[in-house]
Amino acid sequence: MRATVMYGAGDVRVEDVPDPRVQEPTDAVVRVLRAGICGSDLWPYQSMPASEQGRRMGHEFLGVVEDLGAEVSGLNRGDLVVTPFVWADNTCDFCAEGLQTSCRHGGRYGFDDVDGGQGEAVRVPQAKGTLVRLPVGEDSALLASLLTLSDVFCTGHHCAVTAGVSPRTSVTVIGDGAVGLSAVLAAKRLGAEQILLMGRHTQRTDLGRRFGATDVIAERGEEGVQRVRALTGGDGTHRVLECVGTKQALQTAFGVARDGGVVSRVGVPQYDEGPIGFDMVMRNPTLTGGAAPARAYIEELLPDVLDGTIEPGRVFDRAVNLAGVPDGYRAMTDREALKVLIRA
């Protein structure tokens, strides 16, 4: 089959790889219908050292079950399914707590002989625990929004949930990328009435307003902090959703957090150490967030997608076929595209 392999920074190729097949009785093989390029895919695209072996890419996808191991109950060939971006047994103690990202028998796509999602098909380990059936057909207009349950919308939701967003909290969202916009939508869905979006790309912040942002702050750094404070009586917001991943963004996050507030971060940190020293202690902020256990959220969010209450798939503003994936990486890196949908 054809699949996406990254050989180093800027070097993404679509090439022939072995067809996936059931190897363990807990596996399924899924033919990919839709996949996404994730903001986190861009970090290796910008920095990965050259590699002869390459690295299989993609962890956001939905598709059709083609084959099943003997121990996979609850699924049938032909089912349309979405995967969370990490696979998990969904039965261990961590999974039971809703932390499937720490599953004792889980793992990541594209590693350890497991396919990536940016290809024609994927062997999915722990298929019973991992895959969630979608009650739609292959031609559904909802596929783009359903695909966001694989990662980006669940990541925004995780950010809002771990931050404790509620109707009683004001919220700042830092970042107008697909995750930041998803966080806006999630905060709105959880009832937040004041949602300040920090971002400077008008097309993106316009979508942010459609998703529920009440104010847009284009200023960055200390200027941005002062702007948020001006909009919140000097105090900052109760909750801050940090969806960028740079140290500057985290610094801004603490700067706009109300005393006793919560900063949740879901961007992949591009730093080893962060600004959490003495200055923060009197103000009692909490820092939380991390990789989203998407599997914990899919069933809860699915009805709102199916009935059109939310349209998280609007973050996709470009679609490519498999051959177009390398150009999709380029377009997202150049900020030509917000997020790229792959029609496999």
Added chain:
Amino acid sequence: MRATVMYGAGDVRVEDVPDPRVQEPTDAVVRVLRAGICGSDLWPYQSMPASEQGRRMGHEFLGVVEDLGAEVSGLNRGDLVVTPFVWADNTCDFCAEGLQTSCRHGGRYGFDDVDGGQGEAVRVPQAKGTLVRLPVGEDSALLASLLTLSDVFCTGHHCAVTAGVSPRTSVTVIGDGAVGLSAVLAAKRLGAEQILLMGRHTQRTDLGRRFGATDVIAERGEEGVQRVRALTGGDGTHRVLECVGTKQALQTAFGVARDGGVVSRVGVPQYDEGPIGFDMVMRNPTLTGGAAPARAYIEELLPDVLDGTIEPGRVFDRAVNLAGVPDGYRAMTDREALKVLIRA
């Protein structure tokens, strides 16, 4: 009156200062009966640049109301009272949320023409909101334990509360200083059944065991992390109470935290940046804590002290009079004394 003034690292003097008097109608003057030397007093003792003016010291004290401003209701001359280590109006929105450390009209002892607690008397601003009456006499045997409500036990309690310690959580406490031991006692009081205390001073960890520690880990750094993991089936504990304040202690805290767990820190951070980068993201830890709003906890904890259920005053293992305060600083710095009680 006599009071403690620090003129630089290692230079603590007890000398004559102006007698406090009511300046604002919201003030009270409190004659100090008992005061404490705090671990946080030792940081300037080790690093304060020489100063001609000096700095008034002390923020943990209890005593007797000597005088009251016209607007202070609910208190009478002769009342025995304890103060939280920051004063607060206890009516603003932050106070109403239990975050008196961020009070809109609050402040710190020893700054802005407010006395420190390590002296004969203190002008207490916002006395009505700040001071809590204690139903005991000046000769009560409970004074040492009641004094811990001013800071150290409330700080340990804040650490445990913000971490979310409960009967269902395992706990690691990092640090066998007075705050760490208080955190052990607080965790035990909140129902934790497994409490691992990381510390290497046997006298102190023995008190930790009396306070409720189930295991003591003397190893530090990576070795200490491995030891905690060995005691917890490889997983680490749900809650980690970081009561030291160094970067190494914070690193250890993240190392011993179970995935999805909470690290709360109440030691004064001796670092500007901390290890919160990529490695942590897949594990979803939360970092919380900060300066304890002791005022929010005093009424809740007071009954357990009064009826002897808990004896947090056991952290005081040396008593001095005012003249002995400089030697008290030295003794704590040299780790001769765990915590010094001042009989003013």
